[in-house]
Amino acid sequence: MGLKCVTMLIKDGNLSKDEIKEIALSKLEKYNSIDKPNDNIAMVINPISKDSFYLISNELKEALNLDYNIVEVAGARSDNSELNAKIAELDAKIDNEIVTLSNEILTKASLENHNNLVASLATYALKSDLDTLATKDELLTKANLSDLNTLATKDELLAKADLSNLDNLATKDELGLKANISSLDGLATKDELNNYALKSEINTSGGIDENTLNQAINQNATIQELGAKVNHMATNLQGATYTQLVATMKYLGYELPSELRAYADYNLFADDKLSGDLIIGFKPIEYTGSYGQAWENVAIYNELGEKLTAKYASISSDGLNIDAVFAKDIAHPKGDSFEAVPSDYVLADGEVRVSITLGAVSYYGATYGLRMLNNNPSSWPESFLGGSHSYDEWIFTFHNYKPTKFSITNGTATYGGYGYMTRYEMRLSIGNWSKTLTYENSNYPNNIEIDFTNLNFGSDAKTIELAKAWNVPVTPYDINSDMVGG
Incomplete structure (x- = not known):
């Protein structure tokens, strides 16, 4: 049978000493059931309250004929006489077997530096948080460690983007609402899109046959040709009068008002000059x-x-x-x-x-x-x-x-x-x-x-726009222009 000392860190300012003892004792009993045939004592430390004590299992307490599981140490003293006496007592009652304290524990802190150890351990995470941390195997499933050298550092990322704008970026869940991420592989790349020509029509099957594509290309050429003709005509008509423009457009198969007038809307009902049937x-x-x-x-x-x-x-x-x-x-x-x-x-x-x-x-x-x-x-x-x-x-x-x-x-x-x-x-x-x-x-x-x-006597929105382009003013309608007879 061997004797080992394990250290338990319980960081909680709300638990009483008895509550801490019960938690630590439960952990110690489980640990002893695994680490047989050795028996273990626990050094229990609360970094917040600065309390510490040694704890022995129920089995060892009965073997030693002790009344309590807690072995008190009266403060940190350089000679450690009380601790040495307790260890000597344990040594005599367990077949003179004394196990040297764990090298790992001794290298972290000596018993003379007990108070310093308590203070330093207070900066570590709660033991209750350990269950939420990822294991090495779990981390390996998340990323290929061989790729770590290719990842950007924090400074490199700062050089690429303004982190102050991160609040405006969408989360993964928000992006999931906008598009089906599983469909991304079916989307065309920029280079693939650049290989397509202008399309005037897409058939119901979603594909584009050769005839449709050729038709689109020809229509595009026709549009470009028409644009060139319009530019040519605009150049040649610079300085033309409205009458010349009307004649030119008529020759091309288009119609413009032969006489450009723009009248404001006319209220015949309110015009007292007109009466009768x-x-x-x-x-x-x-x-x-x-x-x-x-x-x-x-x-x-x-x-x-x-x-x-x-x-x-x-x-x-x-x-x-x-x-x-x-x-x-x-x-x-x-x-x-x-x-x-x-x-x-x-x-x-x-x-x-x-x-x-x-x-x-x-x-x-x-x-x-x-x-x-x-x-x-x-x-x-x-x-x-x-x-x-x-x-x-x-x-x-x-x-x-x-x-x-x-x-x-x-x-x-x-x-x-x-x-x-x-x-x-x-x-x-x-x-x-x-x-x-x-x-x-x-x-x-x-x-x-x-x-x-x-x-509205012919002066619709298009006519008024045309008149303004030719600097023809929009004038009130004159009924005298349409008087007949006497």
Whole structure:
């Protein structure tokens, strides 16, 4: 049987001496069960409280017939007489076998320097933290130690990046939310991307065949050629007048306004110089769809923004003329059940007399022309469906009245594919003033709206931009430029 001394460091300022003894005794018993046939005593040190004592196992305590496991040492003394006496006593009772204290312990600190040893051990880590440290084998699985020479030092890293910006970098978890890291091997490198040409189209399979690639290259060449021509034309047109530019663009197949004017929006409703019957005309230029045109949702709006629709309506026997009275708060649609305008009818306050000239007769007969006055029709019998592709003008006359807005629908959602105008002239007339504009349309149905408080006579955003480029000022619209007759 041998005797060894082991050192136990328990760094805790909250545990009592008895609690420390119980912890150390448990550790010592486990250690003795492994290190048989030797028996061990423990030197227990608390660097925080500066307490220290020697501890023997329960087995050794019984063998020595002692009352306690703790063997007290009364302070650090140079002669160590008390310790020597204790060791001598142990020596006599265990067959005179004395084990020399571990060379490792003796080289760290002698018993004479006990207090210095306590102070120095206080700077080491808690024994309770050792379980969280990696073993040598675990470290070997994390990195190839043979590569350590290739790793950058702290100073080298500082030279490569500003560590003050580290807070702005994404963590591994944050990067994981942004992209599937397992897919990185499938991404193209910079060199691989540089090998691809301009692509105008990618097929549904995700690949690019040779024909598609050649088409993209040819289109790229065409774009470059067009760019060269534009640059050449711009060089040759330097100093050209607007008239010369219009002629040149027309020759190339493009159109510009023959006379460049830029007008501000015009408020016809508020212009007291214009009064009398307001006329709105629509003259078809091009059609599309089956049969003739469809019309519905005829309405005007007063100065309060209130909607006025047909209250009474009569139609001529030939189906081409309607006489109506418009008023607010009229329930629609009425289908074919409009009540005729009484012959002696006197307009109430806010009501408007309206005359309409139709460009075509209804497909279902002359009297069915009144259907165009329906608002919000829910089925085709409530919509006007023209019987032929007529190019005659559709005219709406509002007697002695200027609405703030007029609206109408050309085409219908109640009968898909019925006819509507894709190109037409719109004529506005009141008193001696008249203005005709041409419009193109691809919407079906086409909801036409005219705001008489904010009329735009061809001076759209593109025209105004062009005018500014030629230093043509944006001026108020002059009604005198469109006066006719007296």
